[in-house]
Amino acid sequence: MTNLLVIKEQIIKYYARFEIFITPVLKFIVMLVSLIAINANVGFMGRLKNPAIVIILALLSSFLPINVMIVLAALVIVAHMYALSMACAAVVGLVFLIMFVLYFRFTPKEAIAVLLTPICFVLKVPYLVPLAMGFVGGPLSCISVACGTIAYFIMHNVKASAEQMTGTEGVENALSGFRYVIDTIIKDQTMILMTIAFCVTIVLVYLIRRLRINYSWYIALGVGAVINILIILVGAVATDADVSALGVIFGTVFSAALVLVMQFFIHNLDYSRTEYVQFEDDEYYYYVKAIPKISMEAPQNKVRRINPQQPSGGRRNYDMDE
Amino acid sequence: MLNNEKIRLMTRMASFDEVEGKKDIAVNGYFRGDYICFQVLKSAIYGTVGFAVVLALYMLYNLESFLADIYKMDMMAFVKDWLTKYVIVLLIYLVISYFVYAFRFSRSKRRIRAYQQQLKQLHQIYEEENERRR
Numbered sequence: 001m002t003n004l005l006v007i008k009e010q011i012i013k014y015y016a017r018f019e020i021f022i023t024p025v026l027k028f029i030v031m032l033v034s035l036i037a038i039n040a041n042v043g044f045m046g047r048l049k050n051p052a053i054v055i056i057l058a059l060l061s062s063f064l065p066i067n068v069m070i071v072l073a074a075l076v077i078v079a080h081m082y083a084l085s086m087a088c089a090a091v092v093g094l095v096f097l098i099m100f101v102l103y104f105r106f107t108p109k110e111a112i113a114v115l116l117t118p119i120c121f122v123l124k125v126p127y128l129v130p131l132a133m134g135f136v137g138g139p140l141s142c143i144s145v146a147c148g149t150i151a152y153f154i155m156h157n158v159k160a161s162a163e164q165m166t167g168t169e170g171v172e173n174a175l176s177g178f179r180y181v182i183d184t185i186i187k188d189q190t191m192i193l194m195t196i197a198f199c200v201t202i203v204l205v206y207l208i209r210r211l212r213i214n215y216s217w218y219i220a221l222g223v224g225a226v227i228n229i230l231i232i233l234v235g236a237v238a239t240d241a242d243v244s245a246l247g248v249i250f251g252t253v254f255s256a257a258l259v260l261v262m263q264f265f266i267h268n269l270d271y272s273r274t275e276y277v278q279f280e281d282d283e284y285y286y287y288v289k290a291i292p293k294i295s296m297e298a299p300q301n302k303v304r305r306i307n308p309q310q311p312s313g314g315r316r317n318y319d320m321d322e
Numbered sequence: 323m324l325n326n327e328k329i330r331l332m333t334r335m336a337s338f339d340e341v342e343g344k345k346d347i348a349v350n351g352y353f354r355g356d357y358i359c360f361q362v363l364k365s366a367i368y369g370t371v372g373f374a375v376v377l378a379l380y381m382l383y384n385l386e387s388f389l390a391d392i393y394k395m396d397m398m399a400f401v402k403d404w405l406t407k408y409v410i411v412l413l414i415y416l417v418i419s420y421f422v423y424a425f426r427f428s429r430s431k432r433r434i435r436a437y438q439q440q441l442k443q444l445h446q447i448y449e450e451e452n453e454r455r456r
Contacts, residue, residue: 094375101372105365106422140422175385182383277336281328288333 008265024062027069031061034073034115037122038080041155044162045083048076066111067104073115074100077155084158085165087177092154095185099147110137110144117148118155127248128255130198131224132262134205135217141206142199149198153191157184189241197231217263225256328447335440342433349430358423365419369412377404 015022035054043049057076061069074096082089103114110133117129129148133141158165161184165177185191201224208220229252236243275290349357381388 091379094379098372098375101368101375105368105419175382179383182379275337275340277333277340279332279336281332284324286329286332288329288336290333290337 004264011265027064027066028058028062030112030115030119031069031073032058033119034069035076037119038073038076038155041122041159042077042080042084042162044080048079066115067108070111070114071100074151077151081158084162085174085177085181087174088158088165088181091178091181091185092158095150095154099150102143103147107140107144110141113137113141113144114148114151117145118152121149121152121156125251125255125258126194127225127228127252128258130201130228131205131221131252131255131259134202134220134224135209135259135263137202137206139203139206142202145198145202146195149195150191153188153194154185157188157191189239190243193232193235193239193241193243197228197235200231201228221256221259221263225252228252325447325451328444328451331440331444331447335437335444338433338437343437346430346433346437349427350434354424354427357427358420361423362416362419365416366412369415370408373408373411 032054035057039049039054047053057072061072064072078089078093078096081092107113113129113133117126120126120129126149129145133145137144158181161180164180165184204227205220205224208223209216211219213219229248232241232243232248233245235241236245236248277286277288277290279286279288352360
């Protein structure tokens with residue numbers, strides 16, 4: 001355990017030291033993975049699939065606020081939809097607009113959850129998101145997670161029915177195409193079920209972890225995992241949602257294990273970052289670089305010789321690490 | 323001569339000023355009722371935009387039947403029906419907004435109070451420094 005704590009402290013130390021480089025790199029990676037996932041699912045516009053454009057957009061994102069990254073990703077999706085059909089682009093654009101109205105009003109600081117939710121779906125660990133957000137976020141995190149979930153299912157459904165959505169020129173065709181896209185998106189039982197399950201799980205995990213009881217974090221994780229499984233399985237039986245029972249159970253258990261690892265790194269921890277501040281008083285101008293203190297030092301291995309070496313004689317020497 | 327305690331305090335305050343402080347100080351400029359009222363009003367605008375988009379989607383979805391029945395349908399009943407839905411949705415949205423912003427206001431007040439405490443400490447340090455100079 002001490003070794004793990006030391007590793008944790010060292011990670012924080014390096015993060016605090018190189019935060020100015022690490023954050024843009026992480027943003028670049030998140031945006032790159034998002035764009036690759038978008039292009040793999042709904043890459044209907046050839047030009048946007050060009051690797052040079054993908055890398056330029058990801059590089060640009062590494063210097064932009066995360067909220068701008070979300071808008072950029074949404075615009076890329078709508079552009080792909082436009083290449084498929086005008087009706088599809090209009091519907092998806094309007095659905096994104098409704099989501100943004102909700103999201104920007106209540107949880108504009110949780111942009112990363114909106115981006116990471118579809119990524120976790122693509123990486124086949126979607127249940128990680130509600131469990132993790134219950135720990136690091138608040139009850140309103142369900143808005144950002146719901147936005148991410150809906151965005152993923154829109155891409156997934158459009159990909160699955162892309163053939164039926166093409167060729168909608170003319171008013172008559174455009175209207176039927178429009179209806180088809182709305183039906184495809186709104187009547188997806190799996191999307192509705194996942195969104196409800198994720199929201200309930202987030203709120204429940206948040207409420208239990210805040211209780212003043214021993215092991216509240218572990219209880220919250222266990223209850224959250226069980227409720228997530230139950231809602232999805234019961235919902236799948238009650239509706240026609242396309243969900244694999246084994247996938248849900250093993251996926252949730254695996255996600256819970258990942259959250260346990262994550263919990264170790266975030267619990268009772270102030271990830272205060274290096275800060276550069278400027279101020280002045282009557283006598284001086286101060287340019288201060290404030291670095292968070294590290295409480296634990298890595299133990300130094302000392303070698304103590306139990307049997308000092310004899311100048312003569314055949315006895316062996318034993319070294320022992322302290 | 324540098325005063326370490328003062329530098330530590332000023333650093334903490336400057337760091338607060340740069341991140342949360344700006345927003346908190348802006349929030350602190352309002353009375354509680356005014357702030358919540360302003361935010362709820364903003365939510366009403368956002369909610370109306372969202373509802374208008376949903377209505378537009380609904381109208382486009384049913385455009386064919388809507389155009390066919392436009393002379394037969396009871397326009398007043400249609401408008402009344404949608405207005406009722408709008409009011410119900412907006413009310414729910416505004417009640418949620420009220421609680422969210424009331425909570426944010428009290429949290430922001432708490433942080434400002436801590437900041438004011440630090441300001442007092444700083445003032446005290448200054449006074450002590452001045453006395454020592456005299």
